[in-house]
Amino acid sequence: MKLSEITPPDFLKVTNNNDFTLYDHQKEAVLKLRDNKNVIVSVPTASGKTLIGYISIYDTYLKGRKSMYIVPLRSLAMEKFTELLSLRDLGLKVTMSIGDYDVPPSFVKNYDVIIATSERADSMLHRDPDILNYFGLVIIDEIHMISDPSRGPRLETVISSMLYLNPEILLLGLSATVSNIHELAEWMNADTVISNFRAVPLETGIVFKNNLIVNGEKKHLGRDDEVSLIKESLESGGQALIFRNSRRNAEKYAQSMVNFFDFQNDLETLEIPPDLFNEAQANMISHGVMFHHAGLSNDQRTEIEKLFREGYIHILAATPTLAAGVNLPARTVIIRDITRFSDGYSKPISGIEIQQMIGRAGRPKYDKKGFGYIYAASAGMFHVAEGYLTGELEPVISRMDSNSLIRFNILALISSGIARDLKGIEDFYGKTLLAVQNDIDDYGLSFESAIYFLTDNDFITEENGVYNATKFGRLTSDLYIDPVTSLILRKCLDLEFSEELYLYYISKTPDMITFNYRASDYEYMEEFLDRHNINDFSEESMKAAKTAIILNEWISEVPINTIADNFGIGPGDIQAKASSADWISYSLYRLAGMFDKLKENSLLHLNIRVKEGIKEDIIRIIEIPQIGRVRGRRLYNNGFTSVEAIAGARVEDIARIFGFSTKLARDIIENAGKLNKRYYR
Structure with missing residues (x-):
């Protein structure tokens, strides 16, 4: 069946x-959804699951209803948002909501398609469960992520909320890997669409x-093992992951x-931002090789x-987190380690x-065959590897049974009026998967x-x-x-304000993922605790x-690479912790509005500084678009x-500063002028 035969x-x-x-499988799923049936689609990666979503979103739009597209990661949300922008050609308004949990969910009224992480979708339902009345379709991408201990419970809560509050919403679950799909279908009252079809055939094997x-x-x-497989792939125009x-x-x-390889990339021609990579990293990129992990x-x-998508990086060595994140396929995928510490x-x-990793093998439109x-x-x-290739996958299981999650969810249920x-x-x-897989009566004591x-x-x-x-x-x-985070922050407000001390209590909350420490860190950590009269030397306190x-x-503007080198961590680790601390410090500021208004301004400034990584004196300057911690x-x-000084500057005076082009200087002066007028309006 042609696409034109099934769509307007x-x-x-x-x-x-x-x-x-x-x-x-595309035709089958679309027809089932048009028959008002929830559907879970389980087909290999890059086999057209997204098109099913596109068609269903447009069907929903023509009925005057909205669609939500839920993904597990921010990186995937940004990727999906870029893809779904094509729906604007059909008149649909598309937006993405992935961060600020405090933004009222009423914004959904202004859009036809909302791409959101499971956490953001859950937070919207916390604030206003009635927004579900706007939606006719919810797509859950990577539905197998329900099994993930950190993100799974939020996703399961969102799906359960829809089943409980508005069973008329059509649910479309998408995944390449679901072994107990029929159990999930029972929970979601859904039909299944299952296929082993791959758009690019896949050869699998063991080295x-x-x-x-x-x-x-x-x-x-020969002696080079997998290197010869990489050479074979690259010599025929492929890439290796x-x-x-x-x-x-x-x-x-x-x-x-x-x-082994040198593709002689000219870094100047590639227009890589200066100082983005160190000398060793730049040398790898010049050879067409690089690594990828969360520490970057x-x-x-x-x-x-x-650079990988554009074909300048030919070999990319990555940690498994890449497979769950952005879509970066390669002709050849080699899993070099099958254990993890x-x-x-x-x-x-x-x-x-x-x-998921093997599923990255084979680039649609480029490769006739993928190799994993x-x-x-x-x-x-x-023998373990043989089991991976021939055995059945682990089932998707509920992770909603921890006491902390039950406490979190029950407060949300009562607060929202559900x-x-x-x-x-x-x-x-x-209505949860937990109840399908367990006797829910066993959790009565946990509820109480x-x-x-x-x-x-x-x-x-x-x-x-009541x-x-x-x-x-x-x-x-x-x-x-x-x-528990809220209690720690509330008690923190009883203490005299100190940036370091308040950052310690922010770091001590269960919502904050802290840095691990080494024996060599003891001296300065103990000195910190002594300086603030903290007599808690537990592992949790030392990490905080x-x-x-x-x-x-x-927030003292120490260069990010200097911090990384001094503490033996990655720049990406610092950004991740700062992002987490951003929300918790904002929550502390909001709680001050309820319990200690005298600290509100100091805590607002602390929140901005954590978010941007800046000292107090440039808080106003970084409000100008395109200005961050370095330019500020x-x-x-x-x-x-x-x-005011920037708004009144001459273009040539700003352009003289390192890192400022004439165009950037002109834009900054214009934006500073607009901001200045707003201040004095």
């Missing part, structure tokens, strides 16, 4: 008037003892590839991904992760314990079995933070102390110490 004529604008034949073994047949590779189990291994592997800065990762032990990587290989270092690992008594709470949980905690700490009140959120409880729920020290360096400081140090 104008839909072809989305495909540049390319009227191709639909795959069977073991200098041989490649595919379907029982051996091919001798190598997965390593740690940042260090990814970096070492990329460096080793410099000895956001700008570094973005540039590496761009976790909780003090070396453990096999999950089958779902392995399939697993490296086995021993006979035991060979549940007012114990029966309402039990009814909601009866959470209610006791929330009542005892002034988050909710109880009268005749629960209501207090102002404190409602604010905590709206801020989308753990009630190290994190607070690093955050203090960040350069302007200040060159005598432009206020928005």
Whole structure:
């Protein structure tokens, strides 16, 4: 069946008037959705799942309803937003909502398609569950992420909320890897569409003892093992993606590839921003090789991904997190490690992760075939690798059973009005995957314990079995933070304001992922705790102390690479912790509005400084668009110490400063003028 036979004529604008034949699974899923059935689609990567979503979104739009597209990661949200912008050609208004949990969800009224992370979708329902009445379709991409301990519970809560509050909303779940799809379908009252079809056929095999073994047949590779497979791929115009189990291994592997390959990239021609990479990294890129992991800065990762997509990076050594993030396919994928060090032990990587990595093999439109290989270092690992390629994947399981999540969700249910008594709470949980996979009656004690905690700490009140959120409880729920985080921040407000001390308590909250410490860190961490009269030397407190020290360096404008080198961490780690501390410091500012208004201004400034990584004196300057911590400081140090001074500057005076072009100088002066007028209006 052609695309034009199943869609309105104008839909072809989305495909540049390319009227191709639909795959069977695409046609089946679209027709089931048009029959008002929820659908879960499980097909391999790059086999057209997104088109099913496009068609269904347009169907929903023509009915006058809105669609939400939920993804697990911010990077995926930005990628999906770029893709879905093509729907604007059909008149749809598309937006993305991934960050500020405190923005009222009423903005959805102004758009037809909202791309959101599961956390953002959940936070919107915390504030106003009635927004579900606007939606006719919700697409859940990577639905197998329900099994993820950190993100899964939020996603399951969102889906459960829709099933409980508005079962008329059509649900479309998408995944390449779901072994217990029928159990998920039972939970979601959905039909299934299952296919093993791949747009680009995939060859899988195992590299073991200098041989490649595919379907029982051996091919001798020689001493270089997988390097010969990489050479074979590159010589025919392909690229190679190598997965390593740690940042260090990814970096070492990329460096080793410099000895085998040199594509002689001219860094000036590539127009890579100056000082973005150090000398060793720049040398790798010049050879057409690089690594990718979360320790790199956001700008570094973005540039590496761009260079890989454009074909300048031919070999990319990455950690498994890349497979769950942005879409970077390659002709050849080699999984070099199948174990990972976790909780003090070396453990096999999950089958779902392995399939996600192998699924990156084969570039649609470029490759006639993809190659996905697993490296086995021993006979035991060979058998493990065989299991990955032939065995069944782990089932998707609910992660909603922890006491902290139950406490968090019950406060949200009461605050939003979804549940007012114990029966309402039990009814909601009866709609979860947790209830499908377990006896929900077994959680009665956990529910009662959470209610006791929330009542005892002034988050909710109880009268005749009916629960209501207090102002404190409602604010905590709206801020989308753990009630324990809210208690720690509330107690922090009783202390005299000190940047370092408040950063310590921000870092001590359960919503903050802290830095690990080493034996060599003890001296300065203990000195920090002594300086602030903190007598808690537990592991949790020591981690919070190290994190607070690093955050203090960040807001003191110490260069990010200097911080990274001094503490043995990556620039991306600093940005990730600052992003987390940004929201918690904002929550602290909001709580001050309720409990200590005298600290509001100081805490607002602290929040801005954590967000931007700046000192107090350039807070106003960085309000100018295109000005961040580095440009703001350069302007200040060159005598432009206020928005007013910048607005009145000459273009040539700004353009003289390092890093400022004539065009940038002109834009900054214009924007400063607009900002200045707003101040004095």
